[in-house]
Each structure stands twice: as structure tokens, then as C-alpha cells.
Amino acid sequence: MATNHGHPPENEEIIDFHHPYTPYPVQLEFMRTVYGILERGDGQVGILESPTGTGKSLSLICSALTWLRNHKRKNFEVGLDETRREMAGEPGWMVEIALKRKREELMKRWEEREQRLARLRKQEREAEERGRDRKRVRVEERGKKREVDEEEEFLVGVGGGDDDGEGEEGGLSKETREMLVKVGLGGWKREEGEEDGGEGEGEGIKLTQFISELRRPEFPPSLPAELLEKDGKEETKETVKEITLSSRQKLCINPAVARLGSVSAINDRCTELQQSKSKEKCAFMPNAENLKQTHQFRDTTLATVPDIEDMYRIGKQLHVCPYYASRTAIPGAEVITLPYPLLLQKNAREALGIKLEGNVVIIDEAHNIMDAVANVYAADIRLSELRRGRQMLGVYVKRFGKKLKGENRVMVAQIGKVVESLKDWLEGQLQVKGDQGIADPNSLLKSRGADQINLYTLMKYIQESKLAYKIESYVAHTEESQDLTSPKSSTPVLHTLVSFLTALTNLSTEGRIFYEKLPGEHPEIKLSYLLLSPTHAFSSIASSARAVILAGGTMSPFEDYKAHLFPSLPPEKLTTLSCGHVIPASNLFVHTLSSYRPGGVDPFEFSFQKRSDRAMIKNLGLALLNICSVAPDGVVVFFPSYAYLDEVIAIWQTTDPASLPSIWDRLSSKKPLFRDTSSSSSSATSTEDILSCYTTAISSPASPRKGAVLFSVIGGRLSEGINFSDSLCRLVVIVGLPYPNLHSPEWKARMEYIEGTCAARGGSREEAKGEAREYYENAAMRAVNQSIGRAVRHRGDWSGIVLVDGRYKGERVRGKLPGWIRKGLKEEGDRGVAGLMGGLGGFFRGRG
Structure with a gap:
């Protein structure tokens, strides 16, 4: 049901966690584990997995706050003990008076605070019960339209x-x-x-x-x-x-x-x-x-x-x-x-x-913590933004140039040089073959003498002078921005520039700068900073807190968190836990579909080299036709990428040479079909609209239990944070494995960094390659596990999960699935679609 590595909770006595409901066994195990980690303290780390629907957040709250209140009580007793030690040798009656006075002082402060807060709570409740509108304080804006001679407010000072x-x-x-x-x-x-x-x-x-x-x-x-x-x-x-x-x-x-x-x-x-x-x-x-x-x-x-x-x-x-x-x-x-x-x-x-x-630091929904660290430190800037920034600087200098004196004049000129140098580099890169690659940071500021500028001083000036805000405000005020050739950005260009320069000046072995040419009518290219490892950025948290808890519904596989967030943590300070689900075993069906026909004939392997095989794609469509004939309500199908989803649907929509309906049309006759599109697509539909239409189709009384099919993408808009509970998802189908593109500059840099870090620790070449491969595989499986987790959302929910790819039969891949999914896997040999339909049909019949 669960695997618990590291120290078990030291407190084996029964603890009242003040859970508002009767907790399930997996919730009790989860809360005891959290309590034990916090109680030990001293830099303890917990990486805990509890599936969605098991009340993870509430369990975190109950265990952490129970520990905190108990800890406060213990600290109070420690304070009394210190008073006793300080008064050692004094008459007993003096010690008791001192202890009584200390208790009374504490009680008085506590009572006064609680009574004050209770009064405020009562006032809030009374206001809500009366249902009256909250009184809003309206503040009249005093900033009237300025006359031209009042433009001095835009001048840096x-x-x-x-x-x-x-x-x-x-x-x-x-x-x-x-x-x-x-x-x-x-x-x-x-x-x-x-x-x-x-x-x-x-x-x-x-x-x-x-x-x-x-x-x-x-x-x-x-x-x-x-x-x-x-x-x-x-x-x-x-x-x-x-x-x-x-x-x-x-x-x-x-x-x-x-x-x-x-x-x-x-x-x-x-x-x-x-x-x-x-x-x-x-x-x-x-x-x-x-x-x-x-x-x-x-x-x-x-x-x-x-x-x-x-x-x-x-x-x-x-x-x-x-x-x-x-x-x-x-x-x-x-x-x-x-x-x-x-x-x-x-x-x-x-x-x-x-x-x-x-x-104590507790991070809930921590499955994407490494990406979150990278995103916090990420920065990018586009050629169009630099061009616009240069024009806006020109507009500003034209108006205020004669009034800029001393350091202000020097700094504004330096900003212009930096912008020009970055612009020159990107314009030159547009003429070079290749759409993407790694940029040498030293080459970015070689033009216009920008490499002689102290970037730290320049950034500090921009921040303290509020120059970005002043320039944007002035251009808006004079309405000259309409004459600029580039569209207005929602973020002031100089703020974007400062973010990028911050990354540029903080470059270390953990970061790289990439360039990428972007599609569109007009030539566009951007520079991006990518943090290759979160280790250093997260170290201040890991080394400071009494304890750190990372909790999520799908934390598997655990290895990356240990290796990249807590690489130096002694094993005795790390606890991992993978809880089972609260649903009964009969509410879950998990099956690996490795081939279309029994005995491994017509295998399914959606690797990059083989996934465009038209026969395999056709067989996938026929397998879905069979699945949709028995699956009630909603079926959600996840693909490795938007590009591959487009490719598959295009083949399914092709008319059969024998003039039979296309696979797409035949699927449509089984269930209404809906598809996600990339947010960058010109035909993109909002997430809300897709989900609304999909939900309506499933709940429509005109076609009871016919349901609908939703085609989505692993790691896409509908793979995380969406609640496909009950009839919205009675079956999840995962097509292939979403391995990242190893030939992209970003992933080449990541793999080189991991290998280099391992070698620096004294690891062999084979060990370095193994660590990089592990990280690569884990990235794919974390995304798969998130998609799988969309289905079963509460104790009464039930769903089937079909993993379509022979690679899911391998122990290396299977071992990275959450424990509750592995437990539900049926080992039925390679019986193809016929074997799947036998098990799937029985599962759905058993659910009524």
C-alpha cells in the first residue's frame, strides 16, 4: 500500500490529528510520516506522494498544525523549566510564585489576543449574515490630465x-x-x-x-x-x-x-x-x-x-x-x-x-517544483522588443535629452548601447543557418562598446530611477507609441531587458543562453536564459528550514528530487513515502497494450523513429474504435505532443481506398470527438470552451452513456490541474512516451550539465551517462503520471487506464509509475486488442 524509506515516525503512540473526518488508513500513515519528519527537525526532508482524491492537502494541514501546537506547548514547558533552573537554590515558595506569575502573564496575553480576534470574527460573521454589501472606500483619482509643461514627472531624478x-x-x-x-x-x-x-x-x-x-x-x-x-x-x-x-x-x-x-x-x-x-x-x-x-x-x-x-x-x-x-x-x-x-x-x-x-517549509503540489525554480529564474527578450525599446529611448531622449545631466545622461546612453548591441547580434543571427542554438554570452555585448559597461551599475540605475516606468508612461502620455513599428508589450521593455541582463550577469555552470528563430510573417528571434539545475537556487531553502516537505499527488519518480534539490543530504535525513489510493481495487483497471494482435504482431511503439508508421497509426485508431464501443461516458486520450496529435488525426481523417468511412468518421459515430490545440496555434480554442463542450456532450440526456472522446497532450493545457472526475473520464488512454527532443539545444545542454556534474564528483563515464539517462526518462514519466492522475479524483470514483506502447512493459519504465498504478496493472501476457477488450469489457460491466 505504501513504501516508506528513511526513519519511521518516532511517536508510535496514538496522535489526535484533529482531522474533521474519520481518516482513511493511508491518510493516517501520511499524517504520521509528516509529524515524524517535523518532530525530528534538524534539516529533515520528506518527499511524499498521495494520489489526488486522498485528501492530501487536508492531511498536510492536520499533521503540520497538530505538530506546531504540540511544539508550542513543549516550548512553554521548556520556558518554565528554565525558570526553575535559574531559581535553583531559592526557597520553594519563591519558585512557585515566579512560575505562577509567568503562567498568569502568558494566560493574560493569550486571552487578550484571543478575545480581540474573537470579536473581529463575530463582526465578520454578523456582516455576512446580514448580507449587506461591504462598504467600499472610494478614492477619487487626483491625477488629472497633465498639461505639456507638467511633463517633468517623467524626467529621471x-x-x-x-x-x-x-x-x-x-x-x-x-x-x-x-x-x-x-x-x-x-x-x-x-x-x-x-x-x-x-x-x-x-x-x-x-x-x-x-x-x-x-x-x-x-x-x-x-x-x-x-x-x-x-x-x-x-x-x-x-x-x-x-x-x-x-x-x-x-x-x-x-x-x-x-x-x-x-x-x-x-x-x-x-x-x-x-x-x-x-x-x-x-x-x-x-x-x-x-x-x-x-x-x-x-x-x-x-x-x-x-x-x-x-x-x-x-x-x-x-x-x-x-x-x-x-x-x-x-x-x-x-x-x-x-x-x-x-x-x-x-x-x-x-x-x-x-x-x-x-x-517548516511545506510545498504542496510539488511535482513541478524543479520547473517552478527554473521559471522563476528564466528570462527572455525578443528582437522586436529591443527595436521597440530603442525607438522609445529615442523618443524619450528627444524630449528630455537637454535636461539629462551628469550620471543620468551617461546611464541613458549606456542603456542605448546595450540595447543596440543585443539588437545587432540578433539581427546578425537571423542571417545564420539553423533555427536555434546556444549563444555565447561574451559575444552578445561586443557591438557598440557595450562590453565595457558595468552591467551591475546599469541595472541598479534602471531599478532606482524607475526609468522603465517613466519611458512607458511618457510615450503613452504623448500618444507617440502609435507611431512605433512594433506592437506594444504588456511589460515595459526595459524591465524585460533588466531581467535578461540579471540572468546574463549571474551566468554560471548552472545556466545557458539560447537563441531561437520564431515563425511568423515578420522575421523574429529571441534570446532565452535557462537554468539547467535548481540545486543552487533551492539550497538556501534546504539549508535554512527546520524541515522541508515536498508533497504531491504524483511525485514519482522520486530520484530527481533527491539528486537535484538535495544532492548533499545524508540518507538518514530523507524520508520518502508513496501512499496507496483510497479507492477499492475493483474501481481501477490498468492495462498495457503493446501490440494490435496477439503474440506481439503489429507492435505499438511510438518512439520518434517509428511513430509516423501509417499502419501503426491506423491500428491505434482501430483499437480506439473497439475501446469506444464498450467505454461509457468520457474517454480522454493523451498524445506525446501537439504536432503528433495533428499528424495522427490527419491520417485518421484520410478516406479509405475502398471508399469506407475514414477512421475519424467511424470514431465520430461512436462518440462526439473533441481535441485540444496548442495555445500558440492560430486556431486555438480556450480551455474553458473545450471543457464546456466536452462536458455538455457527456451530460446530454439525448445520448445517455454515449459520452465523448477528448484528445489531449501529455504536458499540455489539459494534462494538469483539470478535474476529470466521475463521468468526465471513465477511461484514460496514454499513447506513447513523451520523451523530450534530445537534439534540441536545451536538452543537449541539460544532459551535458548532468554528465559534467557527475564527472566532477568522481563518477565514471558510464555513471555520468546513466545519471543523464535517468533524468531524461524521469522527465517523461513525471508528465505521464500527471496525465494519469486526471482520472480518479475521489473515493467513489472509478476509471480504466490503458498505456499504449510496448515500452510500458519494461520494468525500468514501469518502476517509475506511482505505486497505486503499478499495483493495479494486470499481467495478462501479450494478447493484443482482443485481450484488452476482454478485461476492459468485464471491468465496465462490473461497474453497472
Whole structure:
């Protein structure tokens, strides 16, 4: 049912995890494992897999918060023991008085805090029960349309000795920083290179879902039960104190700033409004006038377990910025929820005031953590953006050139040289044969003398001067942007440039820069920075936290997390767990289809060399025809890539020489057919529209249990985060293995990096090749496992899984499937489609 490597939980006594329901055995095992890891601490790491539908998030919450409350009680007892030691040799009555006073002080603080939070919770509930509209504070925008002679606001004003910007730190005035200290935001500053890093697609939804789970259980107080009893009180419940952190883009309530849209523009405008010389201060910034509201924001959020939308609403009600005010709640919070980018960047954590030392880091849905690290540090820039940036610089210099003095004039000129050099290199590369490759970072800045420029100084200037925001704002203000030949970007070009230059200056053995020519009417090419390994970027988390838990529905195969996130971790500090599913065995059917006919005749092998075989593709279509004749409701078929899905469908749509209906038409007669398309495709349909039409076809009363077929792609838009529960997916068909293209520059670089790292550790050539091959195979199997996980979503759900490719019979590939899938595999020999239909038909008949 589960494999547990490393230390078993030390606490074998029965622990009440305060789960709101009666937990299944796999949930109990999961919670005991988490509790044991946190209890041991000392840099322990857990990599835990619990299938979707097993209540993984709720189990994480219950085990972690049970440990935390128990840990707090133990720490209180330790404090009393220290008092006893300090008063050793004193009369017993003096020791008891000192202990009593300490208990009373703690009880008083705890009671006052809980009573204050209880009042706020009551107010929130009463407001909800009355159903009244929340009072919204409307702030009239004071920024009227400026006259031409007021364009001075767009002029840069830092450095060069021309401006008195001394005493400002991170874009905030001394006055503002002093105020932040007073309201509990001491030590905050915007670090060089800090990005708010908004959430990736769907992360806000995941955080909201996690918060809804966090509200379910109830936990006893963090005070020892005997202390409450001595005070004459019955043990009560203590609400979890949680704060949700997010970006300015999600939390800004200043309409004049929020409407700017892009994260970088919002960041710059926000920090600009805090500067001492700013004509217009932000009315929502925590200050002496709204100190009461700031503290009320802190207490209300700690009282109510808010999600991002709640934070925004509370800030609007109280007329105080949720982005800044949320930080006042960090010291009192037991749980801090935040999106990947804010956790993974050390400077972002420091800017928020988040300390990992002694604390626990839990990453839910951690199956894509390595990709998330790479995405946080990724950067790219296109030739069209550089051309547009050069034109905008020209527009800006034409207007303000005579007013730019000292360092400002020098720096703006240097930015122009860097932009020109990158533009020259990309334009030259357009003339070179080949669509993609690795770029030598030293060659990118050889033109125009740009290689003599100090990039660190230049980037710092762009950040502190808010030049990107000023240029974009000025061009929009004068409406000259309509004369530019390139389309307007949602992100200021200079912000894109800074992100790319940051990657360029941070180049190490872990990163590479690639170029790629893009299809389209006009010649286009881009430069991209790729982080080849997350090891160094993740090390600050792994080395600082008391414990790290990586949990997901499909974490298999585990090897990559160990090798690339925790390469130096001693075995005794690592615990892995693969839980079984909560569904009964009869609710799952797993079969490998390795050939069309019995005995291995007409094999299925969708390798890159063989997958275009028309006979094999035709046999695949005929196999699906058989499958659709017995499978009820929804069938989801995953292919290795969008290009291959297009190729297969084109062959299926070809009319038979004998004038028989095409395979596509015959499939359509069995079930309505739907297909996903790449988001970059000109004919792309939105995910919502595809799912809506597919769902309607399945639920249509006109054709009960006829269902529908949805063709999708492994790693595509519908392979992760989509809930195909119940009738939406009674069968998952996986066609082939989505091995990445080893001939692409990115994968060549990855494989070389892994081999080089192994060799540097003293590994042999064979070991290095083996590690690279393992990483390559694991990347494919993680994507397969995510697609498989779309089917069974809760205890009462049931589904079949068919893996179409002979390679799934190999133990090396099969061993990388999740344990609950391996357990469900039927070993029936190579009986072809006939054997599949016998087992599949029996499975569906058994389900009624």
C-alpha cells in the first residue's frame, strides 16, 4: 500500500490529528510520516506522494498544525523549566510564585489576543449574515490630465549629483521607512533585483483551495491543557492564525496604480509614490494617520484565515494597503501561504521579512517544483522588443535629452548601447543557418562598446530611477507609441531587458543562453536564459528550514528530487513515502497494450523513429474504435505532443481506398470527438470552451452513456490541474512516451550539465551517462503520471487506464509509475486488442 524509506515516525503512540473526518488508513500513515519528519527537525526532508482524491492537502494541514501546537506547548514547558533552573537554590515558595506569575502573564496575553480576534470574527460573521454589501472606500483619482509643461514627472531624478536622493533606500523615503518600522515592518527594503513575482497561472486558485481546506479542522490551544485547567477554564479551540502573501498586482487597491496592469509597472509606480519628493503620496500606505486601521487589518486577517480576495476586501474596507499591511501580521502568524516565486527567491523572502530558520517549509503540489525554480529564474527578450525599446529611448531622449545631466545622461546612453548591441547580434543571427542554438554570452555585448559597461551599475540605475516606468508612461502620455513599428508589450521593455541582463550577469555552470528563430510573417528571434539545475537556487531553502516537505499527488519518480534539490543530504535525513489510493481495487483497471494482435504482431511503439508508421497509426485508431464501443461516458486520450496529435488525426481523417468511412468518421459515430490545440496555434480554442463542450456532450440526456472522446497532450493545457472526475473520464488512454527532443539545444545542454556534474564528483563515464539517462526518462514519466492522475479524483470514483506502447512493459519504465498504478496493472501476457477488450469489457460491466 505504501513504501516508506528513511526513519519511521518516532511517536508510535496514538496522535489526535484533529482531522474533521474519520481518516482513511493511508491518510493516517501520511499524517504520521509528516509529524515524524517535523518532530525530528534538524534539516529533515520528506518527499511524499498521495494520489489526488486522498485528501492530501487536508492531511498536510492536520499533521503540520497538530505538530506546531504540540511544539508550542513543549516550548512553554521548556520556558518554565528554565525558570526553575535559574531559581535553583531559592526557597520553594519563591519558585512557585515566579512560575505562577509567568503562567498568569502568558494566560493574560493569550486571552487578550484571543478575545480581540474573537470579536473581529463575530463582526465578520454578523456582516455576512446580514448580507449587506461591504462598504467600499472610494478614492477619487487626483491625477488629472497633465498639461505639456507638467511633463517633468517623467524626467529621471536619481544619481549624477544633480538630485538630493540621499537617504532613500529601495525607493522609499526615510520618512516612509520610519513609519514602516512603527507599524511593524522594520527592516523592509526592496532588494536589488527583487521581483514581486506574481503568481503563475492557476496559483491563485490553488492558494484559495488550500485556504478553504485550512478552515475545516479545529485545533486545541497552543497553551498546555493543565494551564487552562488551573485557570478554571475548559479546553477550547484556537483558530489557526494564517496570512496570505501575494504581489502588488493582486493586492493593490489604489485604482490609479492597479490599472497599469503589468507587475513591473505597478511595482515602479508604487515605490515611486513613496519617495519623499513625490507630489502625490499613496493614500493607502501605512502611516501615522491610519495606524489604527493597519493594526485592525493585522488582527482581522489573523482572526479570519483569509485568502487573497479576502485580503483585498479587508484592505479596501479599512482604507489601508493590503500589500504592505499584510506584513504586520507575519510575526503573529502560524501559517504563511504564498505563491512559488515569493518563496523561491531569497531576496523576495528577505523583502517580505520571512525567516526560514527554525521554521517548516511545506510545498504542496510539488511535482513541478524543479520547473517552478527554473521559471522563476528564466528570462527572455525578443528582437522586436529591443527595436521597440530603442525607438522609445529615442523618443524619450528627444524630449528630455537637454535636461539629462551628469550620471543620468551617461546611464541613458549606456542603456542605448546595450540595447543596440543585443539588437545587432540578433539581427546578425537571423542571417545564420539553423533555427536555434546556444549563444555565447561574451559575444552578445561586443557591438557598440557595450562590453565595457558595468552591467551591475546599469541595472541598479534602471531599478532606482524607475526609468522603465517613466519611458512607458511618457510615450503613452504623448500618444507617440502609435507611431512605433512594433506592437506594444504588456511589460515595459526595459524591465524585460533588466531581467535578461540579471540572468546574463549571474551566468554560471548552472545556466545557458539560447537563441531561437520564431515563425511568423515578420522575421523574429529571441534570446532565452535557462537554468539547467535548481540545486543552487533551492539550497538556501534546504539549508535554512527546520524541515522541508515536498508533497504531491504524483511525485514519482522520486530520484530527481533527491539528486537535484538535495544532492548533499545524508540518507538518514530523507524520508520518502508513496501512499496507496483510497479507492477499492475493483474501481481501477490498468492495462498495457503493446501490440494490435496477439503474440506481439503489429507492435505499438511510438518512439520518434517509428511513430509516423501509417499502419501503426491506423491500428491505434482501430483499437480506439473497439475501446469506444464498450467505454461509457468520457474517454480522454493523451498524445506525446501537439504536432503528433495533428499528424495522427490527419491520417485518421484520410478516406479509405475502398471508399469506407475514414477512421475519424467511424470514431465520430461512436462518440462526439473533441481535441485540444496548442495555445500558440492560430486556431486555438480556450480551455474553458473545450471543457464546456466536452462536458455538455457527456451530460446530454439525448445520448445517455454515449459520452465523448477528448484528445489531449501529455504536458499540455489539459494534462494538469483539470478535474476529470466521475463521468468526465471513465477511461484514460496514454499513447506513447513523451520523451523530450534530445537534439534540441536545451536538452543537449541539460544532459551535458548532468554528465559534467557527475564527472566532477568522481563518477565514471558510464555513471555520468546513466545519471543523464535517468533524468531524461524521469522527465517523461513525471508528465505521464500527471496525465494519469486526471482520472480518479475521489473515493467513489472509478476509471480504466490503458498505456499504449510496448515500452510500458519494461520494468525500468514501469518502476517509475506511482505505486497505486503499478499495483493495479494486470499481467495478462501479450494478447493484443482482443485481450484488452476482454478485461476492459468485464471491468465496465462490473461497474453497472
